[in-house]
Amino acid sequence: MPGTDAMRRLTVQGDDRPLWSGHDRFQDALAALVLRAVARHGAALAAYVPDFGAGVERTLSALRSLPDGPVTVIHGDLVPPNIHVDAAGRPVAVLDFGFCTTAGDPAFEAAVTAAIWDMYGPYAEEHTEELTRLFAHEFGYARATLTAYQAAYALATHDVFGADDGDGHFRWCVRQLRRNAVFRA
Structure with missing residues (x-):
């Protein structure tokens, strides 16, 4: 299903502005979201993730270099x-829209x-x-594209439930970034 203009006006969890605001590409909108999330509580992540600043820059560069593709x-x-x-x-329904529902790259x-x-x-790591x-393999996505998006997701959502290691999602984001090939390249 194609992404619509109305979907581009949606906010995502943890942010206060429409994801696509001021952007024509999903990858650039996501990079801006990562920057806002890092500005909020990136120092908390930096305490647990080695070479944090350079990893953020590598992730942003990877996102911005991704090619345009379909928006769904x-x-x-x-x-x-x-x-x-x-x-x-057989899947018959998907529930719980809202956490990161928007128009974007299916990758x-x-x-x-x-x-x-x-x-x-x-x-979890093996899965x-x-x-x-x-x-x-099945969808023909470049492995580096998926890895860049995984790093971006961890950076963008690290503080949605809590901004320190007392929160399970925060700890999960730390683990993701520590092993993410794009982030730690």
């Missing part, structure tokens, strides 16, 4: 509880889904790796 509806929170299935296991949706499908399980590999 993105959900931004595709996890098992948000996908309802019928008795045969962002794939990247985020791969990273958050099993955020807190004992095999992220396998889903990222699978989505790159």
Whole structure:
């Protein structure tokens, strides 16, 4: 489903302005969101993530260099509880729009889904790796594109539930950034 102008006017969780405000490309809008999130509480992340400033710059550069592509509806929170299935296991509905619902690059949706499908399980890192590999192969996305979007998601959402290591999502973002190939290149 194509992204619409109305979708471009939506805000995303943790931010107070429409994501696309002042931007014509999703990648540039996302880079601006990352900058706003880092300005809010980046110092808290920097205390836990080595070479934080350089990693932010590498992520921003990667986002800005991504090619234009299709702009579709993105959900931004595709996890098992948000996908309802019928008795045969076929998806029939998606719930809980709003966390990061906007118009955007479908590769962002794939990247985020791969990273958050099993955020807190004992095999979360392995599942992220396998889903990222699978989505790159099945959908033809460049691995570096998915990795850049995963770093951007961690940077943009690190403080939505709490801005220190007392929050599980914050700790998850720290782990993501510490192992993200674009961020720590």
